[in-house]
Each structure stands twice: as structure tokens, then as C-alpha cells.
Amino acid sequence: MTRRLVVERRLFFVFAAFMLSVPWLIPALASVFWVNVITELLIWSLLAASANLLFGYVGLLSFGQALFFGFGMYGVGIGITQFGLSFWPAFGLGVVSAMAMALVCGIFAVRLTWHYFAIITLVFSLIFYFLALTMKPLTGGDDGINFTLPPTFSFGGTQWSFTSTNFQYFFILATVAACFYLMHLVVRSALGKAFLAIRDNDARASLIGLNVYVLRLVAFVMAGFLAGVAGALFAFFGRYASATYMFYQTSGEAVVWAVVGGVGTLLGPVVGTSLLILLREIVSTHWEHYSLIVGALAIIVVIVAPRGLMGLWRDWFDRSRAREQGETQAVPHTEPRTEP
Amino acid sequence: MSEAILRTEHLTKRFGGLTAVDDLSLSLARGQLHAIIGPNGAGKTTFFNLISGLLPPTSGRVFFDGQDITGLLPHQVSRLGIKRTLQIKSVFNQLTVADNLWVTRQAGKRFLHPFRAASRDVDTRERVDRTLEEIGMTALAGRLAGTLSYGDVALLEIGMALISEPRLLLLDEPTCGMSPAETARAVAKIRELTHKVDIVIIEHDMEVVFEIADDITVLAQGAILASGTPGEISVDERVREAYLGQPEDEDYVSEAENA
Amino acid sequence: MDTLLLLALNGLIWGLIIALIALGLSVIFGLLDIINIAHGDFFMVGTILAWFALEITGSFWVGFIIVPLLCFALGALIQRVVIQPIRGVAALSIVATFGLSLILQEVVRMTFGATPRRMLSPIPGTVPLFGIQYDVYRVFAAVVSLAALGAFFAFLQHTKIGTWMRAVRHDRDTAIAMGIPAQRVYRYTFAIGFALAGFAGVVAAPITNVDFRGGVDLLPVCFMAVIIGGLGNLPGTAAAAILLAVMEGVIESFATPTVARITSLVLMSAVLLLKPQGLFKGHTR
Numbered sequence: 001m002t003r004r005l006v007v008e009r010r011l012f013f014v015f016a017a018f019m020l021s022v023p024w025l026i027p028a029l030a031s032v033f034w035v036n037v038i039t040e041l042l043i044w045s046l047l048a049a050s051a052n053l054l055f056g057y058v059g060l061l062s063f064g065q066a067l068f069f070g071f072g073m074y075g076v077g078i079g080i081t082q083f084g085l086s087f088w089p090a091f092g093l094g095v096v097s098a099m100a101m102a103l104v105c106g107i108f109a110v111r112l113t114w115h116y117f118a119i120i121t122l123v124f125s126l127i128f129y130f131l132a133l134t135m136k137p138l139t140g141g142d143d144g145i146n147f148t149l150p151p152t153f154s155f156g157g158t159q160w161s162f163t164s165t166n167f168q169y170f171f172i173l174a175t176v177a178a179c180f181y182l183m184h185l186v187v188r189s190a191l192g193k194a195f196l197a198i199r200d201n202d203a204r205a206s207l208i209g210l211n212v213y214v215l216r217l218v219a220f221v222m223a224g225f226l227a228g229v230a231g232a233l234f235a236f237f238g239r240y241a242s243a244t245y246m247f248y249q250t251s252g253e254a255v256v257w258a259v260v261g262g263v264g265t266l267l268g269p270v271v272g273t274s275l276l277i278l279l280r281e282i283v284s285t286h287w288e289h290y291s292l293i294v295g296a297l298a299i300i301v302v303i304v305a306p307r308g309l310m311g312l313w314r315d316w317f318d319r320s321r322a323r324e325q326g327e328t329q330a331v332p333h334t335e336p337r338t339e340p
Numbered sequence: 341m342s343e344a345i346l347r348t349e350h351l352t353k354r355f356g357g358l359t360a361v362d363d364l365s366l367s368l369a370r371g372q373l374h375a376i377i378g379p380n381g382a383g384k385t386t387f388f389n390l391i392s393g394l395l396p397p398t399s400g401r402v403f404f405d406g407q408d409i410t411g412l413l414p415h416q417v418s419r420l421g422i423k424r425t426l427q428i429k430s431v432f433n434q435l436t437v438a439d440n441l442w443v444t445r446q447a448g449k450r451f452l453h454p455f456r457a458a459s460r461d462v463d464t465r466e467r468v469d470r471t472l473e474e475i476g477m478t479a480l481a482g483r484l485a486g487t488l489s490y491g492d493v494a495l496l497e498i499g500m501a502l503i504s505e506p507r508l509l510l511l512d513e514p515t516c517g518m519s520p521a522e523t524a525r526a527v528a529k530i531r532e533l534t535h536k537v538d539i540v541i542i543e544h545d546m547e548v549v550f551e552i553a554d555d556i557t558v559l560a561q562g563a564i565l566a567s568g569t570p571g572e573i574s575v576d577e578r579v580r581e582a583y584l585g586q587p588e589d590e591d592y593v594s595e596a597e598n599a
Numbered sequence: 600m601d602t603l604l605l606l607a608l609n610g611l612i613w614g615l616i617i618a619l620i621a622l623g624l625s626v627i628f629g630l631l632d633i634i635n636i637a638h639g640d641f642f643m644v645g646t647i648l649a650w651f652a653l654e655i656t657g658s659f660w661v662g663f664i665i666v667p668l669l670c671f672a673l674g675a676l677i678q679r680v681v682i683q684p685i686r687g688v689a690a691l692s693i694v695a696t697f698g699l700s701l702i703l704q705e706v707v708r709m710t711f712g713a714t715p716r717r718m719l720s721p722i723p724g725t726v727p728l729f730g731i732q733y734d735v736y737r738v739f740a741a742v743v744s745l746a747a748l749g750a751f752f753a754f755l756q757h758t759k760i761g762t763w764m765r766a767v768r769h770d771r772d773t774a775i776a777m778g779i780p781a782q783r784v785y786r787y788t789f790a791i792g793f794a795l796a797g798f799a800g801v802v803a804a805p806i807t808n809v810d811f812r813g814g815v816d817l818l819p820v821c822f823m824a825v826i827i828g829g830l831g832n833l834p835g836t837a838a839a840a841i842l843l844a845v846m847e848g849v850i851e852s853f854a855t856p857t858v859a860r861i862t863s864l865v866l867m868s869a870v871l872l873l874k875p876q877g878l879f880k881g882h883t884r
Contacts, residue, residue: 119826
């Protein structure tokens, strides 16, 4: 098993190196357009990560992460258009309002479990979707609002802003990477283990002294944070905010990305989102009905590979190792479900 | 005469028309291993559920070491030092044996650090290692709890109860479903533990009860039928009628008499 | 005042139609433990098929008969291909039904197109009702929905399969132990769920937009009816559907439809949090 971790670590470095060289590598191989695709993909993988944190590590399936995404997005959008905020205050507004929303909703939602939790997260997100639709002067409804972005950094005469594709890419990469790193820390920490215990057996967890309600709430707010950051980045990226992204379709897609990639793994969301979004971009130039593929993939993954692509990779690796070493015991099923 | 470790006053639990625990007042002294026995449906597990906070009582009070713990939530009761195992053995199947112990140890803390790597907590790691040794599962530390044999799961549960330095241990049918070898192992372990911790066990296996209990309470239909030493219980007519009245059990009875 | 009456009556009709759909959702949820995100799309498929039936045969009534049967068959097929294989991973069933929803919408978009269309009412004309002139077809829709509701409840009470369904919903393990073929019951349940929604779609087609997104709007309402009525409480679900629709209709008369929808959603949240077993008395599951 540790051999696999070593391999995964190496693959991760290759991946990181690739990501750092994208602004130069990709235009050379394809075109600048794909740099933007990858940028957008990073943002969506953060939303998938937020669903993954709740589902994969705490056992709560949320169908409403789009709500917090929306607050992050509109926090930035409304902050800039209505309050004339500059970059960082708008960013802060987006993230803080998303977390506050997560706290308020979580206080109620986390009292429920299983199907009811999924339903109520769906309902909460719908309530705010409809509110956003009604408050059209403020939010632009489904059409959304457009705005120009103030610069990110400006000292003296130099300004760095999102008008530069490279700066935009690196800023988003850095932010998303930082968020994933935070998730990595949490998963390895005492809090992370408590989450896993709750996901596994919540009755036992409360018997050993864990306050299941509070811990779930903490996880919910953390996931709200991730979704809020994703929303804020999205607003920065597109200079655009629209109520459409608060609809449950967005929440559902985030869950599908996380499940396809591998629920309960750290990089599963990135893998799943990348695959599905790249698929979308590639297929939609030739065929407009790529949704069919997304839908079919969702079903197939659930039936054939419920642990997602990461799960498939791990099973395959462990099995070929076992064959190599001539072991006969069944390795796959003794694998812990979650690893960094 | 020191304060009883566990005391209940008129503890009652009703579910609609059914009275599961009926005006139970008992007092369990320190330093003894208490057994609670009784036919199925006598209210034994409900009694444990009331004490550990999984169920709120309909009326009555529960006192732990003099402190009123009636109505506290499970995790609060747990924090006070009362640990219990469940009738149906239940651990964290997707965590390793070591992690099961680890997380149990951590659970008592007020603050769970969200960013510091768990592995850096040397203190906890030492305790986990020590407990693993105590229950004899050091070799199995890395195994997923879901893959353990039934007997090992029971031992793990006891380990989890131990690692949190309990003041009172409630064991619900610890030998249920075990082979004779596993039972002997568990009984030996429990006996060792009585030196450190007050224990109350619910048991059906009369051999075990008469072997290790210092004090027995017999429940029937939610109320106390009799209580006393194993010797006293074995000759109590009401108990014999209600519970030990089958010919097969008379062997145990005579064993107890001669114990 | 007339508008209020009109909207309330419309609400009532819609409530009956939604009751049919919500009942399907409830039995699927109750028996198969699945949150069927695609259920609104089942309704939508019904409207689309009704439209196609009209296009192809020139008669609405052909569709009226055939579409529910088609939907039944489709439901059985989907259950076999998609639902049955995932029985072991209930938590992920939402993901699978979400995928199903995407597929259904896209297939419809491919065949029917993205533009919403309207169907002509098969029974033109109005009839005086409570002092206003009311659509004959809507009255017909109400009658037929009521009949369908009645038929469904009768089916549950008096047929072998209906009894099996009730048994499995009440206590799955005992039912199986008594020899009830669970797989067959699941298949029937899913098929009936689709058929009910599809039938509601046919009935509703002339009075609503026929649109590939038509199911998306309906899904929250159906969930609301199921939750507020109480899981496992079928009459309660039907009653809740009617009350919700009437309530939304009434609110629409002095506010926007969106506000009406928000009100229902808030009500639903309150029920979920305070009385998850629903507002109505009935056997809770």
C-alpha cells in the first residue's frame, strides 16, 4: 500500500509541474482557449471538492452547494456593482457571506440525516435561487450581471489584474491549490479522523464522546467556505454572476464530478471535474448533446465503479501489485476508504 | 460507607403503553463487578440506554458518583467517564484498529485540531500503543476493523472503552455470540479490568455471571426482582422460577453454590 | 375576485395532477428508498409523448390511452437497467437518478427540440362554473385525475400486486420472508410511478407548455407534497399536493409565482425540521 502512495506522490508532482507550465505549454500545443478551460475547470473542481468534503468525509450528501457558490459569486458581483468594492474586499464579502449562509442553513440542515438532509439542502438552495430570480434589479436574475474587475494588486505604478490571462490563471491556481492544501491538512488531522468516525457510525461516535451535531456543522461551514471561494473565483473569472448557477443542476453536477472522480479522496474531485469538463469542451464542438454522456457516465460510475476513478486506479494498482508479489489474499477490499 | 458509583431513583421509561423500565431504584457500590441479568425484554439494555443518555427517562433520576446525570446527552455522559459497549458489537468498520482507538481517545478532548497532523500527537499515539498491548491486538493494529473476527471486535470495543480512562464501564452482553475460547479470553480480560475500573455487565451466559460477578441484580419486566451476591441469587426462589427454572440451568446453580 | 376564483380553481386542477405525480414519487421513495430526481422528467416525458401522439395520429385521445402504457413499459425498463443494479449503494442513487434526468432531458431535446410548444385543447369551449366561465377541458382534467387517484388507491387495496406493494413498504424483510417477490414489486413500483407521472403529463399537456425543461419546475413541488404529506402517507401526500397547489394559486393572485413558490419551499423546510413525518396523520414509516 505504501508503494502505491509513493507512486501517487510522484504522479502528483508530475501533475503539479504540468499545472505550473500550462500558460506556456498549452498555447504551444493547442491554443490559449484551453488555458481558460483549465482555469474554469479548477474553479469547478473546488465546488466538487466542497461536495466531496461533506459526502466523502462526513457522510452527508448535500444537493445544495450551489447555494454557497451563489453567495460567493454574488458577494463579489454585488460587492463590485452596488458597493463599489475593490478586489479583496469583494472577495472577502463573497467568502464570508457564503460561510455565514452555511452556518445559518447548517444549524437547521445538520439536524437531519440521510435522505432528509439531501432534500433540505436542495430546498434551501431552491429558496435562494427563487429569491435571486425575484430580486432581478440586484441580481440580474437568470440573465445575470456583468461587471468589470478592479485590479487584484496595485502598488505604485504596477497593476496586476485578471485581464492578463496568465495572472488570472496563476491566481486561481494558487487559490485552489491553497484550498486543497487546507483540505489535506484537515483530513489528516484529529478533526478529520473524527469526521471519518461520524461518517462510519454516528451512533458509536456520540457514544465515545463526539458531539456529532457540532462536528457536522463545522464540516458544513467548511464546505460552504470552499463553495464560496469557488463562486467568488467564478465571478472574477467571468466578470459575471447569474442566478442560473444557483439552481440545483449546478449542485447536482458538482456531486456527479465528485463521485466520478472518487468520493472520499482528496484529488478525486479534480479528476472527476477535469474529465467531465474536458469531455464537455471536446464533445460540444462536434455534438451538442454532451449532457447525454454526462448523464450516462453518472449512471455507469454508480453501477460499475462507485468509488470513482480514483477507486478504480487504486484497485487496479493494488491488484497488479498483489499479482506481482504472488499474494493470494484479496487486497482491494481491505483498503481504507480514504487517503490523502 | 462510600458513595455508590451508580444510583438510580425511581427510574422509569415508558414507550407509549409499554413500560420498559419500571420504578427502578438501585445503588451499585464501588469496587465491585455488578451483573444485571434477566429474561429477554426485562429492560436491561433500556436501562443502559437510560444511563448512557441514548434515551431520556420518563421519570426518575440517575446519579453517577453523586452527580445527577439525568437527561444528559450521550456525548456528555461519555465525557463524564461512563463508557459503554453495545449489544450488537459496533466499531468503526472503515477505520483501522489503531484509528478506532485513536479516535476514541481524541473524542474526549474539547478541541479537535483541524490542521495539525494527527500523527504528530505523540501522547495519544503512546496511549494507543499501550492499549493495543493491553488487549493483545498490537499485531492487528493496521487491520480494518470491519475485517476482524467477532471476538476481536469485542476486544476492540473493550479497548475503546479502556483507552478513554473510564470511571464506569457498562458492558452490554460482552460475550454474546462468542466461541468458548473467545469467551474465556474476554472473561479474563474483564477480570483484569475490575482492578482499575467499576464495571456493570449485562449477561445471559450464567457461567460467566457466576464466575466473575460480585453482585447480581435480576430484572424482570422492567423492575428489580432480586439482588445480592451470586450465592444469594442462586437460592432465591423467585429468581429460580422466573429465570433459572429450567433443569439445564441447575448445573450452573449448583456450581455457584459450590463456588 | 373572479381572478382569485379562477386561480384557485386552476390551483385545484393542478393539485390533482400533481397529486398523481407525487404519489408516484412517494411509492418509489417509500419502497425503493430512492430519491428520484428524474421524477419531474417522467411527467415531462408524458407531455412530450402526448404531443408526439397528437402529431403522429392526429388524435389526442390515442395518446391518452397509449402514453401511460408506454410510460409503464419505460419505467420497467429503466428499473431493470439503471435502478436494480444500484440497489446496494442507496446513497449514490441520487447521482444515478440525476444522470437519468440529464439523459431524459437531452433525448427529448434531441427529438422534440428546445422550443416550448403548446397543444390545442382537445375539448374546446367553456362552461359556467361558480359564476365564471371555465375551460371544459380543465373540468375534464379534474374529473379524470380524480378517477385516476381513485383507481390507484383501489389498485393498492384490492389487487394482489397492490397488496404486495403495501406489504413491502410496511415491512420489507417480513414481506420477503413471507415469499413476496421483492424484485418484481420494485419493478412494478417504478413502472407505476413512471406511468402515473406520464399519465399526469398527458392530462396536463393541453394546459401547460410542452417543453423539455417542464419537469424541472415540477420536481420541488412533488417533493414538497411528499414531505408535507408525510412519507408513506399516500392520502396525505395527495391532500398536501392539492393544498399546496391551491395555496400557490391563491398567492399568485396577489404576488408573483416566484413568491408563491418560495412560500411553499419555506413551508416545506419548516415541516422537514419540525415534523419530518409530515403534517397529516397517517401510518408513519
